[in-house]
Amino acid sequence: MTQNQISDNVKVAARPESGAEGIIIRGIGGIYTVACGTNLYDCRPRGIFRHESVKPMVGDMVSLAPDRENGSGFVITEIKPRKNSLVRPSVANVDCVLFIIAAANPKPDLMLLDKLILSVRQKNAGVILVINKSDIDGAAAESIRKDYINAVDGGVFIVSLEGKNAEKDADMIKEAIPEGVTVLCGQSGVGKSTLTNRLLSRKAMITGGLSAKTERGRHTTRHSELFDAGGGKYVIDSPGFSFFDAFDIAPKELPDFYREFDGRGLCRFQDCSHTGEPDCCVKELLSEGLLSEGRYERYKEIHKELLAKEKNKYR
Ligand SMILES: Nc1nc2c(ncn2[C@@H]2O[C@H](COP(=O)(O)OP(=O)(O)O)[C@@H](O)[C@H]2O)c(=O)[nH]1
Numbered sequence: 001m002t003q004n005q006i007s008d009n010v011k012v013a014a015r016p017e018s019g020a021e022g023i024i025i026r027g028i029g030g031i032y033t034v035a036c037g038t039n040l041y042d043c044r045p046r047g048i049f050r051h052e053s054v055k056p057m058v059g060d061m062v063s064l065a066p067d068r069e070n071g072s073g074f075v076i077t078e079i080k081p082r083k084n085s086l087v088r089p090s091v092a093n094v095d096c097v098l099f100i101i102a103a104a105n106p107k108p109d110l111m112l113l114d115k116l117i118l119s120v121r122q123k124n125a126g127v128i129l130v131i132n133k134s135d136i137d138g139a140a141a142e143s144i145r146k147d148y149i150n151a152v153d154g155g156v157f158i159v160s161l162e163g164k165n166a167e168k169d170a171d172m173i174k175e176a177i178p179e180g181v182t183v184l185c186g187q188s189g190v191g192k193s194t195l196t197n198r199l200l201s202r203k204a205m206i207t208g209g210l211s212a213k214t215e216r217g218r219h220t221t222r223h224s225e226l227f228d229a230g231g232g233k234y235v236i237d238s239p240g241f242s243f244f245d246a247f248d249i250a251p252k253e254l255p256d257f258y259r260e261f262d263g264r265g266l267c268r269f270q271d272c273s274h275t276g277e278p279d280c281c282v283k284e285l286l287s288e289g290l291l292s293e294g295r296y297e298r299y300k301e302i303h304k305e306l307l308a309k310e311k312n313k314y315r
């Protein structure tokens with residue numbers, strides 16, 4: 001069995017009808033694989049996309065046709081309008097983002113996680129948080145859970161995707177994943193490909209250890225790929241990354257993307273930035289445990305960063 005099948009019984013059809021529609025499941029070296037039902041087609045994008053600097057993305061719904069110009073192969077003739085798209089990883093039409101963070105190895109980067117969550121809430125997709133490798137440091141996993149319990153709408157799950165509970169834990173995650181397209185996202189080495197394989201009950205993706213030298217995740221996964229996990233649920237495994245600067249939010253809009261602030265308008269000032277003003281709702285949120293100290297400290301950091309960015313913009 002190759003690692004490239006969208007389902008376990010793929011038949012590759014000879015030629016799709018002109019105007020056939022499908023979804024891009026991966027793109028490697030400018031060749032995009034499109035699934036039409038259970039048939040897979042390797043396609044080149046039509047030249048016009050390059051012209052308009054439109055790049056097909058995994059998750060794109062497309063039309064394809066035989067490549068008449070070249071006499072063989074297939075070509076993507078149209079990209080359907082996108083519901084949304086993410087920059088990192090570069091995927092389209094996402095219903096939910098499932099962030100994986102490791103309790104340890106690699107060291108959790110909560111600032112990165114907060115920025116990523118913000119960027120997803122900006123795109124109107126759901127968020128699930130999975131804290132993996134609890135076998136290495138259960139206390140660290142629990143502390144991260146406490147930090148995020150009110151931060152995401154799709155649930156926070158502590159798991160260990162290797163070891164005796166792995167299967168049960170993967171089943172719990174599968175249950176939590178909504179129908180539609182869910183992209184697995186997070187630093188390298190946290191267990192995205194391990195989870196993909198568990199959800200599919202086969203070795204669809206290669207997994208890798210940590211680099212002993214840098215203690216950071218090795219980039220074992222280099223491309224995004226969409227799989228059918230059954231029950232109308234599709235998951236995309238993606239490459240890891242360790243920085244994120246692609247979000248663009250006006251400082252005064254920042255609270256809109258914190259779930260903890262949803263429905264709170266109880267500050268003295270209407271345009272309260274929640275960074276130290278008197279009679280601010282933050283005090284109450286913190287004391288009631290609805291906003292964690294960690295999330296708030298990082299909120300203030302991010303707010304500062306966005307203010308500096310805004311100043312630079314108009315200089
Ligand atoms: N100790 C421990 N190791 C794990 C767990 N889950 C995954 N790993 C290991 O972590 C390494 C990186 O996993 P991988 O799935 O390739 O991470 P990815 O880069 O996020 O796709 C592999 O060696 C896995 O075997 C876990 O729950 N506990």
Ligand SMILES: [Mg+2]
Binds near residue numbers: 194206
């Ligand atoms: Mg991987």
Ligand SMILES: [Zn+2]
Binds near residue numbers: 267272274280
């Ligand atoms: Zn306030």
